[in-house]
Amino acid sequence: MNVQKILVPIDFSEVTKVVIETAAYLASKSNMSIVLLHIEKTKSNLDFSAKVKAIVNDSMNNWPVQYELLLRQGSIFDEITKTAADDQFKFMVIGSHGFKGLREKVFGADILKLLKSVQIPVFTVQENYTLPESGINSILFPVGSHDSFINQIKSTIEFSKIFDAIVHLYSVEKPGMQWSEEIKTNMKIAQSEFEKHQISFKNVKEVQSTFSVGFAKQIMDYAVRANISVLTVMANSAKEHFYFADSDKVTMLTNQAGIPVISSNEKTLI
Secondary structure (H helix, E strand, O other): OOOOEEEEEOOOOOOHHHHHHHHHHHHHHHOOEEEEEEEEOOOOOOOHHHHHHHHHHHHOOOOOOOEEEEEEEOOHHHHHHHHHOOOOEEEEEEEEOOOOOOOOOOOOHHHHHHHOOOOOOEEEEEOOOOOOOOOOOEEEEEOOOOOOHHHHHHHHHHHHHHHOOEEEEEEEEOOOOOOOHHHHHHHHHHHHHHHHOOOOEEEEEEEOOOOOOOOHHHHHHHHHHOOOOEEEEEOOOOOOOOOOOHHHHHHHHOOOOOOOEEEEOOOOOO
């Protein structure tokens, strides 16, 4: 099947308008359509079409794209994962609500659970996200030691081509410690793939300046300093947890700076 759609789960919370607007922007830049997916735990009398239409009319003024509606019943995690496995979808756009709200919604650490199971790249936005007037022009790409790191590389290439964005190939050096062979290998593969696909990138190496289990704080500090448009992350952790423990990933996905996150995992199909 010709892949040309973006899956957009919505829950009618405050982040929904931001999610739809972001999805419309991505669809217009990539010449794709979007599918708005809403999942109910049980059948209700909700006039889904009317409620969505009101939000869509307010969210697609700048980027009017074709969209369709999809209503499913069941578990949020099961239904989103199952729907995303349909090969008509190339990307997913979803909202993160931070650490507030009900557990049954996709809040806090729950978003990471979902991103570990979805088999397409996911663009996650926060409630306070606003599309920059200059567009998305930079991607922060922290290097990791994951066995399936090529999936993050491929996802980054896809989005970089859509936005014509420069990639910041970012690494942190711990004083007195050598990089693992996995880190070195993944760095070389990333550079080689970016060059092959004519992706503009620059190498950024910083010495560790914060002392924590992972490097989320230092990465976010750099993202803010460099005015980064979006950052990337592997949803599944590396065996040695060299860069990101799960808590670090959640910190990034729900970051207060409102910087969107592109996530991949070991199952991601590009």
